[in-house]
Structures are given as C-alpha cells and as structure tokens.
Amino acid sequence: MIVGYVAGKSPLHQAHPFTALALAATVVVLAFALPAPQGPAALAVALAALALLARLPRVLLTALGFSLPFWFFLGVIHGLIGETPLRALTVGAQITAMLTAFLLVLATVHPARLVDALLQRGVPFSLAYLLSATLQAVPRLRRQAADIVEAQRCRGLRVRGSVWRRTRAVVPLAIPLVLGALGEVDERAMALDARGAAAPAHRTALEPPPDSTAQRVVRWLLAAAAVGVIVWRVLA
Amino acid sequence: MSVRLAGVSFRYPGSDTDALHEVSVTLRPGEVTLVTGRLGAGCSTLLLVIAGLAPHITGGSRSGEVTTLDRDPATRDGRKALAGRVGLLLPTPWTQLSGMSFTVEEEVAFGPANLGWRRARIAGAVDEAMQRFGVAHLARRDPRTLSGGELQRVMFAGVLAMEPEVLLLDEPALELDPAGAQGVYELLPVVAQERTVLLASTDLDRAAAAAHRALLLDRGSLVADGTVAEVLGNDGAVATGCSTTVAEIARAVGLTPGYPLSVADAVRRFTR
Incomplete structure (x- = not known):
C-alpha cells in the first residue's frame, strides 16, 4: 500500500x-x-x-x-x-x-x-507547510499505527481472527494513536517554532523545481x- | 549578559502550583550552565520560558521579568526578533522532525532556510554543522530511517546550523549511546566559546564535566547557583541524588562535603 x-x-x-x-x-x-x-x-x-x-x-x-x-x-x-x-x-x-x-x-x-514551488509563487510558508504536512500525515500515522499494533500485540491483544475480534481490537489501537498524535502537538509546535518556522523572513526555497x-x-x-x-x- | 530572569514564576494551565517560582538568574556567553534537579524541578520549563515557548505554545501564566538577548521572548515583537537567535533542542528527536525532509541534509537546512538565508550560506552552515556532529556521512539518508541516537545528532546539527546566540539543550544525549553522549558533552565547551549554553540534564556524570557553572532547582525554586563543584559537591545535592556517582560514593564512605565529582577529582583529593 x-x-x-x-x-x-x-x-x-x-x-x-x-x-x-x-x-x-x-x-x-x-x-x-x-x-x-x-x-x-x-x-x-x-x-x-x-x-x-x-x-x-x-x-x-x-x-x-x-x-x-x-x-x-x-x-x-x-x-x-x-x-x-x-x-x-x-x-x-x-x-x-x-x-x-x-x-x-x-x-x-x-x-x-x-x-519550494509554492514559496516561489509568494505563498506564505505557514500555508505551504500545512499543505506539505497534510500530504505526509497519512504515512506518518500509518507508521505510528503499526508501532501501536506491535506494542499492543506484545501485551496480548489479538488483532486477527473473526470480524468481531478485529472490531473489538480497534479501540485499544485507535485511542493510543489519537492521544499520541494530540500529545505530540505541543512538542512539534515548540520544535518548529524554535527552528524558525514562525520567523518573519520569507523562507528560502532550497531546491526550487525547474518550470x-x-x-x-x-x-x-x-x-x-x-x-x-x-x-x-x-x-x- | 545574554539571558536575565528576575523573580520569574510560571504556572502551567490547570495547575495549582508554580512550575517555576521566583527564579532570578543571569546567564553569560562563553560558558556552559548546567541546570538540574529532581523530576518536576522545573528545568525544562526554565528553558521554555527563556525561549518564549512558555507560555506562547504551552499556555499558562508567567510573572517576573525575562530578558533574552535584550528582548522579552513572551511578546510578539520579542519572538520575531529572537527567531533563529535562540536554539532549542528537545529530548525526543522524532517529534522535532520538520516533516518535510527526505534527506538529513534537508532536515539540517530546515532552520536556516526558515531564516531566509541565501542558499550558499545555508549550504556552508549545514556542511559545518553536519561535520561537527559526525553526521556528514548520513547526508543523503532519509531521517525517518535513522536510529534515535543518529537522529538526535542530526537535530542538534539542525539547531546549531542556525548559528544561535543562545543554545538551550534539554537532555541532549538521552537517545545516545555512551560514546555518542560523551562526544556531545565534550563538544559543549567548544560550542559555548561563541554563545550562551544552558544545559538541562540529569546525566550528571557527563554533564558535570562539560559545564562551567551549575544551577540546582527544587520544585521550581532555585536553591543553588555556583560553580559545578560548589553546587553538585554540596551535601544536599548529593543526598537528593542530584550529583555524580563519584560524589555519592564519596558521601557513602563518609567523606566531608565538597565531595569529588569525578574519578580525577577523587584522585587529586586523596593524593593531596
């Protein structure tokens, strides 16, 4: 996938x-x-x-x-x-x-x-970053979900089998995923802020794609x- | 003087106690200041307050006066003026990833690019920072495939590439193996030659050797401020576990306070 x-x-x-x-x-x-x-x-x-x-x-x-x-x-x-x-x-x-x-x-x-392409067209970095982060959110969440599945299986959760068993397994998988993502928000925001993401300067396009x-x-x-x-x- | 706090208190939202209480301290360029204490002492909060991220990101309320590079970091103007001039390294590397880089080189360049530098200057700063932290060989690797230790060194390089005047480090070697941790701590005095470094750490065996000065916090209050030997060699610090292994052994065998902090200190003391 x-x-x-x-x-x-x-x-x-x-x-x-x-x-x-x-x-x-x-x-x-x-x-x-x-x-x-x-x-x-x-x-x-x-x-x-x-x-x-x-x-x-x-x-x-x-x-x-x-x-x-x-x-x-x-x-x-x-x-x-x-x-x-x-x-x-x-x-x-x-x-x-x-x-x-x-x-x-x-x-x-x-x-x-x-x-980089959006920055070249004068789009604010915050908007461009939001778009880029959204595009990458799915693969990141999938990786986190896979980690949670492994962790919960180690603790005895059975995620395979009948439809009923799979349905029941969703809750202990979904809650840590959502809470984990929410819990990281502050730390991610701090890291981005400290790395100048909110700086007043217009961000430099590192490798602007040729058009x-x-x-x-x-x-x-x-x-x-x-x-x-x-x-x-x-x-x- | 590059950082000055006068009577600073900070309280997180929903809490009924101060995470920092009436803290007054001045940090100077050219020295590594170690801040330590037991869990919940307020070391990380002190770093966030100096960076202006508390209360800007965390919420909560601050009182007292904070001056970072002649600005109040909690104000909008202060934050704009301090962008890139105050570097912060957090303990968990994966939450610090920019989320838009597919190579280590791009990840390290994320901060400098945000500051609007020219590409040639960014390339030079990135190369130098990667060399300094021994991650140049990882330049083309996807940062998401690195180990925790490698990634933390990459993040450190990313912070240093911005050439900050104040460097705030929160447990910078938490993810590193012993050799990697030692390498990072040995680098700190070199890095501090050009800037102010505040290091929050509980890895005191290594941090004590790297720092020039130490602050001891207890439940948000500053209880000691002095040279590393004065603060960590003190009976109270050793009794509460806020000192080095050698100092704890020295106290356990009945030496008088002013405990040696390292094996070399102990040897000097016994051969005097």
Whole structure:
C-alpha cells in the first residue's frame, strides 16, 4: 500500500509539482463531466496506464484496494437492489479515477519541492507547510499505527481472527494513536517554532523545481481540456 | 549578559502550583550552565520560558521579568526578533522532525532556510554543522530511517546550523549511546566559546564535566547557583541524588562535603 512519496525518475516525478496538481484537478473535473459510463471508465484505465508507466504499480493496487469496498456497495445498491448497474459502473469508475490521480500525486510530488514551488509563487510558508504536512500525515500515522499494533500485540491483544475480534481490537489501537498524535502537538509546535518556522523572513526555497515552457503548456492543455469538456457537455 | 530572569514564576494551565517560582538568574556567553534537579524541578520549563515557548505554545501564566538577548521572548515583537537567535533542542528527536525532509541534509537546512538565508550560506552552515556532529556521512539518508541516537545528532546539527546566540539543550544525549553522549558533552565547551549554553540534564556524570557553572532547582525554586563543584559537591545535592556517582560514593564512605565529582577529582583529593 502506498500513500506517500516514492522516489523515482518517471516523467511524473520530473514534472513540476503544479503540473501534477493540475493533472489531479483535471481528473476530478473530467470524471464528472465526461459522458458516463464510458468517460469515467476510460479515465480510470488511462490513469492505471499512467501509474504503470511511472513504474508505480503499487499505487494502482492501493487505489484499487481503497475502491473495492465502494465497488462492492455500489454493486449491491445499484446492481442488485436498484437494477441500475451502469450507475454503479459510473460512480465506481469516478471514485477509482480520482483515487488513482490523488495517490499518483502523493507518490510523485516531493513535499519539500511542492513547498519550494509554492514559496516561489509568494505563498506564505505557514500555508505551504500545512499543505506539505497534510500530504505526509497519512504515512506518518500509518507508521505510528503499526508501532501501536506491535506494542499492543506484545501485551496480548489479538488483532486477527473473526470480524468481531478485529472490531473489538480497534479501540485499544485507535485511542493510543489519537492521544499520541494530540500529545505530540505541543512538542512539534515548540520544535518548529524554535527552528524558525514562525520567523518573519520569507523562507528560502532550497531546491526550487525547474518550470519549463513545456510544463506550462501541459498545464494550460489540462486546464483547456477541463474547460473544453464542460463547455461541450453544456452545449450538448 | 545574554539571558536575565528576575523573580520569574510560571504556572502551567490547570495547575495549582508554580512550575517555576521566583527564579532570578543571569546567564553569560562563553560558558556552559548546567541546570538540574529532581523530576518536576522545573528545568525544562526554565528553558521554555527563556525561549518564549512558555507560555506562547504551552499556555499558562508567567510573572517576573525575562530578558533574552535584550528582548522579552513572551511578546510578539520579542519572538520575531529572537527567531533563529535562540536554539532549542528537545529530548525526543522524532517529534522535532520538520516533516518535510527526505534527506538529513534537508532536515539540517530546515532552520536556516526558515531564516531566509541565501542558499550558499545555508549550504556552508549545514556542511559545518553536519561535520561537527559526525553526521556528514548520513547526508543523503532519509531521517525517518535513522536510529534515535543518529537522529538526535542530526537535530542538534539542525539547531546549531542556525548559528544561535543562545543554545538551550534539554537532555541532549538521552537517545545516545555512551560514546555518542560523551562526544556531545565534550563538544559543549567548544560550542559555548561563541554563545550562551544552558544545559538541562540529569546525566550528571557527563554533564558535570562539560559545564562551567551549575544551577540546582527544587520544585521550581532555585536553591543553588555556583560553580559545578560548589553546587553538585554540596551535601544536599548529593543526598537528593542530584550529583555524580563519584560524589555519592564519596558521601557513602563518609567523606566531608565538597565531595569529588569525578574519578580525577577523587584522585587529586586523596593524593593531596
């Protein structure tokens, strides 16, 4: 399962962070604006191909893993009960496409380069940091959760077995995770403050990502695609 | 004088007792001052008050006068003026990670970059700090994959890379192995040549050798202030466990107060 940055040299890794974000935003627009169900389905397939091209098959598997429960419930609600299987296919493909796009951005955009790019555009560091920290929060919490699982298992908690047993195990895992995260807030805030995060100076971008004409053209094309599809759908 | 406290008391929110009570002390550049005491004595709070993080981050109320590099660190203007000039190292390294670095080099550069320095100056300060703490070979490693000891040295390098005039260290060697801890303490007098260093530690066997001066706190009150030998060699300090192992042995075998603090001290005393 991948929900964070993975080092690599694919074109997506080389892309300017804003280009990757533009791709994700365009996918969201297209997922809803393209004719259903073939549009969202084609979009999901295209993103799957992009994930494979970027040599990130695990991103694709993660997106499918997250999508699976949605597909199941959509199948039950629309396929079995509502007898509208095409609706299930549309919503399922929309969810899968958007999840794949966001996970691809998470896996290929280096948070520090995103901050550098935002700083270059004059965005305040506090805002840029908030965005970057949010992108990294999931992998950090997953690591902490894994540590808590190990610790609780050492103390006799059984986290495998029946659904009932797994459900009961959630409380002793979730409470230390939430309380631990809250308990760290003060210390993290102190460390950041002491390291100048609230300094009045404009933070230096350490490695500002290069932004070529080609990158700008791609972003304009993505924006044009999103607007174009909306206009086409409204007129049609 | 770079830090001055006059009659300073501090109370955490929800507490009915002072974490610091009427503390008055002056710290000078060029010396390592050790502050120690039993659990809850207020050593960490003293550091936070000097840095302005108490009450700014912790909440609570402060009274008395605190002057850090001619500023009151509790005011908005004071905090802005002191950004980067007061370095603080906390005991747990993983909560001090910036959360946006994938290499040690970037982590060390986090503070200097926040100060808006030019990239060339940042690179020089980062290289020097990493060399000083023996972490240059880890420069390309992901900080999240380091051991606690390695990470604490990285965090120390990150604080020092900001070239602070006042350095506040809260149990800086808690995560280090004995050799690593010894290395950090031996570095302190060198670091203090250019700045004021306040070290909160209960690792007194090592800290005593590194410090020029000692403060002893007891339940928030300053009960002793003097040379390390005067404060830690005192009967009261040794009786409450706020001294070195050698001093405790010396007291146990019936020596008179003014106990030796190290084996070298003891040898000198017996061969006099």
